[in-house]
Amino acid sequence: MSMPSKASPISFLSIAPYWAGLVLVPMVAYAAIWGGWWFLLPVLTVWVLFTVLDKIFGLNKANLDPETDQRELFWYELVTLIWAPIQFALIFAVIWYTGQSALTFWEKVGLFYAVGLVTGAVGINYAHELMHKSDKLSRNLADWLLAMAFYSHFRSEHLLVHHVYVGTPRDAVTARYNENFHRFFLRVIVACAKSAFRAEKERLAKKNLPWYDLSNPFFLYWGLQALMLVLAFALAGWEGIALFLFQAYTAILILELINYVEHYGLTRKHLGGGKYEHVKPHHSWNAGHTATNWLLINLQRHSDHHYKPGRAYPLLQTYPASEAPQLPFGYAIMAWTAVFPTLWRRLMNPKVRKWREMYYPEIQDWSAYNKARNPISAKY
Numbered sequence: 001m002s003m004p005s006k007a008s009p010i011s012f013l014s015i016a017p018y019w020a021g022l023v024l025v026p027m028v029a030y031a032a033i034w035g036g037w038w039f040l041l042p043v044l045t046v047w048v049l050f051t052v053l054d055k056i057f058g059l060n061k062a063n064l065d066p067e068t069d070q071r072e073l074f075w076y077e078l079v080t081l082i083w084a085p086i087q088f089a090l091i092f093a094v095i096w097y098t099g100q101s102a103l104t105f106w107e108k109v110g111l112f113y114a115v116g117l118v119t120g121a122v123g124i125n126y127a128h129e130l131m132h133k134s135d136k137l138s139r140n141l142a143d144w145l146l147a148m149a150f151y152s153h154f155r156s157e158h159l160l161v162h163h164v165y166v167g168t169p170r171d172a173v174t175a176r177y178n179e180n181f182h183r184f185f186l187r188v189i190v191a192c193a194k195s196a197f198r199a200e201k202e203r204l205a206k207k208n209l210p211w212y213d214l215s216n217p218f219f220l221y222w223g224l225q226a227l228m229l230v231l232a233f234a235l236a237g238w239e240g241i242a243l244f245l246f247q248a249y250t251a252i253l254i255l256e257l258i259n260y261v262e263h264y265g266l267t268r269k270h271l272g273g274g275k276y277e278h279v280k281p282h283h284s285w286n287a288g289h290t291a292t293n294w295l296l297i298n299l300q301r302h303s304d305h306h307y308k309p310g311r312a313y314p315l316l317q318t319y320p321a322s323e324a325p326q327l328p329f330g331y332a333i334m335a336w337t338a339v340f341p342t343l344w345r346r347l348m349n350p351k352v353r354k355w356r357e358m359y360y361p362e363i364q365d366w367s368a369y370n371k372a373r374n375p376i377s378a379k380y
Contacts, residue, residue, distance in 0.1 A: 065315075267369045281323055
């Protein structure tokens with residue numbers, strides 16, 4: 001498998017851009033203090049500025065050596081480790097401040113949309129990186145970050161379901177061909193919660209334990225989420241809970257928009273008997289847009305993430321179009337396009353058809369794949 005050329009050695013200039021998410025924290029604080037239209041500062045930074053920077057810096061086609069010593073990645077990974085306490089302080093300080101302020105209803109809505117954009121684009125994304133690590137600290141920090149988005153079950157669903165069954169009918173997160181985002185969102189909100197709980201129940205059953213055994217992480221998930229609600233109420237009453245849940249909803253919406261973009265229309269070949277081919281780079285959309293990958297710590301190198309889930313984000317490889325399907329734009333533009341189904345299908349359906357012709361010319365009838373009606377796979 002061919003790879004683009006290796007990047008230059010690790011340096012401060014190569015690490016610093018991946019700390020870009022931190023600039024959103026003072027922006028949100030400033031918006032809370034000054035009110036008005038200042039909430040647009042972090043909003044436009046995420047949705048517009050990084051897209052403009054993508055245009056300026058272009059595609060990053062260089063890869064770090066995947067065998068790089070873990071100790072050399074410390075400064076890359078530190079930003080993900082410090083984010084949980086920073087985000088916790090940000091959310092609840094803003095809830096407290098808002099409860100004491102003279103901000104209008106619509107100023108509060110705008111402000112907490114900005115907070116949710118940060119907790120979704122940065123917080124859940126960092127949690128995603130941390131949950132893939134084996135050490136207890138990283139997993140605990142991931143749980144705290146997900147509880148702040150009221151989406152704790154995402155850890156179980158992502159690790160036990162999505163990565164195992166991606167591109168098959170058993171994975172709800174694989175967006176189906178011609179399925180618009182709005183239907184997708186309503187479907188996955190319910191399906192992912194159910195599949196996450198079922199996966200943990202099955203895991204415990206293999207140990208001859210009932211689902212209500214205290215080792216079921218759902219008790220931790222529920223406890224952390226309850227703690228968030230209690231704290232929000234203590235700081236600002238029912239309004240505090242409403243503001244917390246609104247930012248959480250925004251964060252979840254951002255997450256599922258990205259999930260929709262990452263796998264739309266891409267399926268693994270059914271080999272018969274409920275068995276599917278192994279995951280390859282061409283089963284996820286890849287994007288090499290430099291600035292957005294700084295903000296999202298290489299999440300757009302999603303083809304390699306599914307191919308090698310254990311790789312730390314600095315070591316994720318990017319692929320040429322001959323080896324992985326490429327998104328035409330960074331995630332910001334793709335996410336907004338996904339909101340408009342007609343525009344999305346016009347942009348992406350031809351790319352999905354081209355992908356099918358390239359990798360699976362032998363498949364003539366895609367109807368079962370389009371409707372996720374192939375046999376449900378067993379774990380393999």
